[in-house]
Amino acid sequence: MSVAATIRPIVTRAHFHATQHPIIEGYDPPEGWGWCFVDDTEVDLPDMTPHNGPIPRYV
Incomplete structure (x- = not known):
């Protein structure tokens, strides 16, 4: 399954x-x-954004 199919495309x-x-x-x-929404393509991001703790969930 492609990245585009697994993310929330409408919200993003x-x-x-x-x-x-x-x-x-x-x-x-x-x-x-x-x-990348400009080029409609998946990109590699080897230098990932650091974060501390779990990602908040909004339901």
Whole structure:
């Protein structure tokens, strides 16, 4: 299954259009990949964003 199929594409694309942040990062845990909305392609992110503790869950 592709990265695009496993992320929440509607929410993330809406975030891109609202903020112009071009790349999202796979982050649960940091996974070393991202998605570029400008080029509609998966990108490798070897320098993952560090984080402390669990990622908050919004239900």
